[in-house]
Amino acid sequence: MPEWLLTFEQIYYTYSGAKQSAVNGLTIKIPAKKKCALIGQNGCGKTTLFLLANGLYKPQKGTIYWQGQPLQYDRKFMMNLRQKVGVVFQNPEQQLVASTVEEDISYGLCNLGLPEAEIQQRIEQALVDFDLTSLAQRPVHHLSLGQKKRVSIADVMVLKPELLLLDEPTAYLDRMHTRHLMSTLKNIHAAGTTIVMATHDLDLVYRWADWVFVMDRGRLVLEGNPQDVFTQRDILEELQLGVPLIYEMLYAADEFAEERAVLERLRQRMLNVFREF
Incomplete structure (x- = not known):
């Protein structure tokens, strides 16, 4: 596996009707096998970065590379990329599309045209891995927020991605559900998946991350291990992030x-x- 999974080179993206670029000359490299945290104020470009990363958005300028290969925006390339780069949104309601937990987990697999036996085996394993077996036939709309977040992660991980992108995964969760989620992420990383988490929880970043990216106004302004980043107090205070x-x-x-x-x-x-x- 190469040292860098995903590379952005001078990426620009502006939403229709917006006066400022959401991503503004962004250059960033995601290291393989790491637990990375992405921090910055709301509107700094974190979510846009994720949407560009798995091809949901296409940059208006610049090049994105997956394992050294420039992204191609044809259907075949994108289907393959979205198996390798999974995104879990802050609001799980944006991802849950089926009636029951089991059906929801099967949705992405069915779109791949896999054999029925392999689909069933992957679903059963995901239900076990994410402690969802007892909820397999539960209607999705009857789940708690913490359960919905587990299902949304299972939906992505059942595809066996190499890179998992999480947008504010602990938002609105209580302490118990947060601890459960972090235990799940620990197991995912231990199995070989690179993780990038966008979050405002700096205490969580300090405890969990191997590498930290700091964004502001669509650009990368600081990166390093947590100890090196959080000693840059003047910069972080200027960005109103704190420590x-x-x-x-x-x-x-x-x-x-x-x-x-x-x-x-x-x-x-x-x-x-x-x-x-």
Whole structure:
């Protein structure tokens, strides 16, 4: 497998009627086998990047490469790409199309024209992998939000993608469902899938990610491992992103230590003055 799965080179995309580009000269490389986080303010281009990544949108300028090969926008190439690059949207309602959980998971497989026996085997395995066996015949509209998110991920992973793109996967989930989801993602990554997660949860990014991309106004402005990125406090504050809680605590401790040092120097000066008298 090449070092980079997906590469954007000087990509531009502007929505119809918009005054500014959603993606504005974006150059970014997604490293294979990593857990990557994508952070930035709303409107910075994160979701557009995902839609460009699996060919739902076509760039107006620039080139996107999948494993070194430029994307071709014909039906055959796109069908193959969308098996390899899976996108899970923030709102699972955008992806759930069938009546029951089992039918929904089978939807993408049926479109591939696979043998019936292989389709059934993949469905059964997905139900087990995502703890959905007891919900197989449950109507999709009867599911909780956390269950719907599990189904939407199963819908994508049943196709066995090499790259999984997740747009705010923990949004609106409580702590229990978030922990369950992160456990699921851990298993997906351990099985060999590269993951890119767009999120506003910086504490989650610090705990989970191997690599962090920071976007602003459709461009990549910073990247690196979490420790290197989150020490760039001035840049992150300028972008109004802030830093994880652990860094806030460390910065506060440093400031407190500096204040104590100043007070100690003042105390020593006062003692010296009194000694002179």
